Amino acid sequence: xxxxxxxxxxxxxxxxxxxxxxxxxxxxxxxxxxxxxxxxxxxxxxxxxxxxxxxxxxxxxxxxxxxxxxxxxxxxxxxxxxxxxxxxxxxxxxxxxxxxxxxxxxxxxxxxxxxxxxxxxxxxxxxxxxxxxxxxxxxxxxxxxxxxxxxxxxxxxxxxxxxxxxxxxxxxxxxxxxxxxxxxxxxxxxxxxxxxxxxxxxxxxxxxxxxxxxxxxxxxxxxxxxxxxxxxxxxxxxxxxxxxxxxxxxxxxxxxxxxxxxxxxxxxxxxxxxxxxxxxxxxxxxxxxxxxxxxxxxxxxxxxxxxxxxxxxxxxxxxxxxxxxxxxxxxxxxxxxxxxxxxxxxxxxxxxxxxxxxxxxxxxxxxxxxxxxxxxxxxxxx
Amino acid sequence: xxxxxxxxxxxxxxxxxxxxxxxxxxxxxxxxxxxxxxxxxxxxxxxxxxxxxxxxxxxxxxxxxxxxxxxxxxxxxxxxxxxxxxxxxxxxxxxxxxxxxxxxxxxxxxxxxxxxxxxxxxxxxxxxxxxxxxxxxxxxxxxxxxxxxxxxxxxxxxxxxxxxxxxxxxxxxxxxxxxxxxxxxxxxxxxxxxxxxxxxxxxxxxxxxxxxxxxxxxxxxxxxxxxxxxxxxxxxxxxxxxxxxxxxxxxxxxxxxxxxxxxxxxxxxxxxxxxxxxxxxxxxxxxxxxxxxxxxxxxxxxxxxxxxxxxxxxxxxxxxxxxxxxxxxxxxxxxxxxxxxxxxxxxxxxxxxxxxxxxxxxxxxxxxxxxxxxxxxxxxxx
Numbered sequence: 208x209x210x211x212x213x214x215x216x217x218x219x220x221x222x223x224x225x226x227x228x229x230x231x232x233x234x235x236x237x238x239x240x241x242x243x244x245x246x247x248x249x250x251x252x253x254x255x256x257x258x259x260x261x262x263x264x265x266x267x268x269x270x271x272x273x274x275x276x277x278x279x280x281x282x283x284x285x286x287x288x289x290x291x292x293x294x295x296x297x298x299x300x301x302x303x304x305x306x307x308x309x310x311x312x313x314x315x316x317x318x319x320x321x322x323x324x325x326x327x328x329x330x331x332x333x334x335x336x337x338x339x340x341x342x343x344x345x346x347x348x349x350x351x352x353x354x355x356x357x358x359x360x361x362x363x364x365x366x367x368x369x370x371x372x373x374x375x376x377x378x379x380x381x382x383x384x385x386x387x388x389x390x391x392x393x394x395x396x397x398x399x400x401x402x403x404x405x406x407x408x409x410x411x412x413x414x415x416x417x418x419x420x421x422x423x424x425x426x427x428x429x430x431x432x433x434x435x436x437x438x439x440x441x442x443x444x445x446x447x448x449x450x451x452x453x454x455x456x457x458x459x460x461x462x463x464x465x466x467x468x469x470x471x472x473x474x475x476x477x478x479x480x481x482x483x484x485x486x487x488x489x490x491x492x493x494x495x496x497x498x499x500x501x502x503x504x505x506x507x508x509x510x511x512x513x514x515x516x517x518x519x520x521x522x523x524x525x526x527x528x529x530x531x532x533x534x535x536x537x538x539x540x541x542x543x544x545x546x547x548x549x550x551x552x553x554x555x556x557x558x559x560x561x562x563x564x565x566x567x568x569x570x571x572x573x574x575x576x577x578x579x580x581x582x583x584x585x586x587x588x589x
Numbered sequence: 590x591x592x593x594x595x596x597x598x599x600x601x602x603x604x605x606x607x608x609x610x611x612x613x614x615x616x617x618x619x620x621x622x623x624x625x626x627x628x629x630x631x632x633x634x635x636x637x638x639x640x641x642x643x644x645x646x647x648x649x650x651x652x653x654x655x656x657x658x659x660x661x662x663x664x665x666x667x668x669x670x671x672x673x674x675x676x677x678x679x680x681x682x683x684x685x686x687x688x689x690x691x692x693x694x695x696x697x698x699x700x701x702x703x704x705x706x707x708x709x710x711x712x713x714x715x716x717x718x719x720x721x722x723x724x725x726x727x728x729x730x731x732x733x734x735x736x737x738x739x740x741x742x743x744x745x746x747x748x749x750x751x752x753x754x755x756x757x758x759x760x761x762x763x764x765x766x767x768x769x770x771x772x773x774x775x776x777x778x779x780x781x782x783x784x785x786x787x788x789x790x791x792x793x794x795x796x797x798x799x800x801x802x803x804x805x806x807x808x809x810x811x812x813x814x815x816x817x818x819x820x821x822x823x824x825x826x827x828x829x830x831x832x833x834x835x836x837x838x839x840x841x842x843x844x845x846x847x848x849x850x851x852x853x854x855x856x857x858x859x860x861x862x863x864x865x866x867x868x869x870x871x872x873x874x875x876x877x878x879x880x881x882x883x884x885x886x887x888x889x890x891x892x893x894x895x896x897x898x899x900x901x902x903x904x905x906x907x908x909x910x911x912x913x914x915x916x917x918x919x920x921x922x923x924x925x926x927x928x929x930x931x932x933x934x935x936x937x938x939x940x941x942x943x944x945x946x947x948x949x950x951x952x953x954x955x956x957x958x959x960x961x962x963x964x965x966x967x968x969x970x971x
Contacts, residue, residue: 549938553934
């Protein structure tokens with residue numbers, strides 16, 4: 208039985224990237240590594256759509272979120288978290304870890320952050336230092352309008368910190384044009400790499416904030432990474448060298464395709480997935496769905512855990528369940544990274560067969576046909 | 590765009606096999622190689638369902654067909670070819686190359702060899718030495734009843750030589766139980782390997798014939814290979830060592846699954862493919878379809894070359910066209926080797942989208958739904 212990985216991280220890694228990662232390890236204090244890091248940094252600027260330096264950390268995405276917190280805040284600082292799901296809540300946990308009490312704007316799962324709420328909050332909380340949010344909230348499949356949120360933050364002299372971990376290189380995003388201050392991301396999503404690397408991009412306004420921050424930091428210190436990069440083309444501590452070798456190949460694939468094309472392609476996969484889900488008689492979960500992952504309500508008479516287990520065990524199709532209070536109540540099909548039209552067809556046809564076996568009233572082929580229509584341009588999707 | 594290889598050779602190679610092939614080359618005159626060859630030979634006996642030695646040649650499948658000709662015949666010998674397609678015709682070309690004139694029983698493409706025709710031919714041609722045929726004729730997608738053909742050949746004191754190149758490890762086949770005298774096969778079909786290796790299995794009756802044969806042979810000499818294998822666990826000439834290392838892994842996958850399960854699985858894929866093709870409104874080509882490849886008539890108003898080109902260029906799905914006079918008139922979807930249910934779903938959904946784009950009257954999802962029904966056991970298929 209073949210395996211299909213349609214989870215919102217990790218995502219499948221292309222063979223040419225795996226082969227690059229399998230090459231012999233090079234030392235990280237060499238000219239050869241310097242050239243690699245410099246090249247990957249330039250490539251990442253293209254993907255982030257920015258002129259900023261990109262700082263490369265050997266860590267998971269959560270590590271880069273922690274780095275954003277400790278590099279922007281100081282004891283007593285005011286911070287706002289726009290909490291649209293599990294990863295919004297993670298911002299809160301991180302900030303509280305360092306003894307700060309953020310103002311939390313919490314949304315019911317499935318809803319996006321509303322710019323007017325942020326405006327009202329910042330009016331009530333003047334002198335807020337930073338606003339934390341997600342580009343795409345992986346747990347619910349919603350996309351936030353970070354461009355509008357940044358504008359409102361700036362009007363209140365706050366910076367906007369965006370977790371683009373699941374969104375980067377999938378969801379349409381332009382850091383400089385949208386004037387986003389700090390962005391963090393990780394390797395195992397749209398970047399088509401195994402887990403192990405995280406990336407942070409900080410603009411001028413962001414660096415001003417970083418300069419003032421006094422929370423304790425060593426491994427995560429942005430200034431140390433920028434200095435190493437600029438002066439020595441190095442990372443301050445031993446990096447995951449082979450993953451960087453893979454990154455060079457994966458990023459080259461994205462850049463050769465062109466970021467505009469990447470955004471449109473992922474958007475098409477999302478529309479086909481949503482059309483297929485609705486045609487199969489299921490209900491979408493997110494009010495404002497993102498392009499990188501589609502969250503779907505488990506029909507009330509079905510066991511969500513059983514559905515996932517059947518997809519995995521009988522059909523080899525790995526999709527994600529719900530998190531926290533939505534465990535068993537939603538499932539999620541990711542279309543970020545190295546996923547193409549036929550992965551969506553496979554996921555939908557596998558889902559149809561599982562629903563049929565579970566006694567759900569499903570017309571076989573109906574979801575697949577709706578996705579085919581989107582791919583053929585017969586239907587613009589939902 | 591991802592690629593899908595559904596041609597009747599080469600076929601996709603599993604990642605674990607590719608990794609085994611990528612290991613360092615070992616020398617072929619070592620104990621280590623001897624153990625490898627011995628192990629692969631034992632594994633192949635299981636796949637051929639025989640107690641015979643299996644002779645391993647570094648060549649394509651055609652090389653092993655030539656080997657069968659030069660090891661069984663002598664100048665002036667009578668031979669019969671049951672010609673059910675392009676590869677049947679290849680037997681004739683090979684035999685004529687060595688100055689013999691075979692008796693050819695030629696069938697229209699799409700038909701299988703009839704045992705009664707062989708019976709009549711052998712009555713008219715007493716003292717025929719050998720009968721040559723295919724287990725599955727790759728060019729037309731038919732399966733021959735080699736068990737019945739062997740029985741008739743033996744009644745006339747002839748041996749049956751079976752080209753099982755596309756059939757082995759897919760089409761149900763039991764060499765010893767069916768009393769087949771000589772069988773040749775190659776690596777890049779049901780055995781899930783790259784091209785480069787060919788295998789021949791000869792029973793006692795076959796060896797008696799080989800002992801009498803005087804056609805010229807050096808590289809192809811069965812006796813040289815058997816002697817090397819038995820006395821030294823070697824091949825007489827340098828073998829494709831890394832492919833043999835891969836063979837050990839691929840054969841282990843087949844044997845762990847169990848040949849009965851392999852046969853049933855491939856049969857299921859064939860039934861799903863045929864059901865999908867017919868539900869999509871297309872017509873099957875073979876009167877007696879085999880399990881390893883499905884030949885389909887190109888609708889008369891469509892351009893077969895354009896259909897293949899669209900499948901490949903726009904959808905990344907590589908299927909095969911027709912050969913010789915059937916070029917452009919049929920196409921062929923293979924389901925041999927490392928192909929699973931979702932490869933069939935991909936091929937059918939891609940085909941539906943291509944037919945739609947070519948203006949053919951197709952209901953999107955219809956072929957996929959029929960295949961899903963077969964996989965779910967709702968429909969036994971055709």
